[in-house]
Amino acid sequence: MLRIALQKSGRLSEDSYQLFKECGIRFDYGTGKLKSVSSNFPAEFLFLRDDDIPGYVEDGVADLGIVGENVAVETGRPVQTVHKLGFSKCRLSIAIPRGTNWGGIQDLQGKNIATSYPNLLGNYLAEQGVQADIHEISGSVEIAPSIGLAEAVCDIVSSGSTLLSNGLKEVETIFRSEAILIANSALDAEKQALVDKLLFRIKSVQAAKN
Ligand code: PRT
Numbered sequence: 001m002l003r004i005a006l007q008k009s010g011r012l013s014e015d016s017y018q019l020f021k022e023c024g025i026r027f028d029y030g031t032g033k034l035k036s037v038s039s040n041f042p043a044e045f046l047f048l049r050d051d052d053i054p055g056y057v058e059d060g061v062a063d064l065g066i067v068g069e070n071v072a073v074e075t076g077r078p079v080q081t082v083h084k085l086g087f088s089k090c091r092l093s094i095a096i097p098r099g100t101n102w103g104g105i106q107d108l109q110g111k112n113i114a115t116s117y118p119n120l121l122g123n124y125l126a127e128q129g130v131q132a133d134i135h136e137i138s139g140s141v142e143i144a145p146s147i148g149l150a151e152a153v154c155d156i157v158s159s160g161s162t163l164l165s166n167g168l169k170e171v172e173t174i175f176r177s178e179a180i181l182i183a184n185s186a187l188d189a190e191k192q193a194l195v196d197k198l199l200f201r202i203k204s205v206q207a208a209k210n
């Protein structure tokens with residue numbers, strides 16, 4: 001039996017559930033339960049915070065999981081990316097107050113940047129040869145400039161309306177993300193066969209949509 005970790009409630013949940021439904025895999029979802037066994041596929045589903053999913057998959061508590069690529073890369077857990085799923089698309093971008101001029105990434109030299117993605121941002125700045133102070137905050141990153149905590153932010157953007165309503169403008173995209181299926185890197189042959197079966201169905205569902 002495969003154990004599959006899905007986000008309990010958030011931007012990945014509904015599409016993750018729909019994907020399995022379209023694959024013909026039935027399980028109870030949205031009942032408040034933290035676990036559910038499928039009635040017609042050898043799989044048990046666990047409902048978790050998205051940030052915890054890469055760790056559970058690394059440890060083998062779950063064999064598979066669905067997370068945003070942004071979370072998978074930021075947590076740096078050694079898991080395999082099995083397949084890109086095409087939903088929950090977003091980007092990780094740097095934004096600054098709308099009235100500020102932007103001459104390029106070098107403008108961030110010596111500045112304070114608020115983010116929930118210190119590793120992705122740190123690596124990007126290092127590649128660009130920019131030294132800045134990264135302030136890690138776990139939420140409401142967009143208000144940091146208006147309260148004097150930082151001169152810039154690095155956060156997830158989808159429509160851009162959150163940046164707009166906080167008086168910020170997007171100046172640099174550092175990472176593009178979508179939901180991905182991740183797996184433990186040491187699955188036994190039996191589980192790998194089930195993953196292959198699942199993947200075949202996922203690809204068929206995706207092909208039917210294109
Ligand atoms: O509770 P839990 O920890 O499980 O969930 P969460 O609150 O950490 O995550 P959630 O559900 O917000 O997002 C899950 C995943 O969805 C993220 O890791 C991304 O891969 C993806 N995703 C897609 C997004 C967005 N779009 C998105 N717009 N994640 C966050 N946002 C936020 C962003 O942080 C910002 O506050 O939405 C705001 C910006 O949206 P726009 O449309 O105004 O630009």
Ligand code: ZN
Binds near residue numbers: 050
């Ligand atoms: Zn989260």
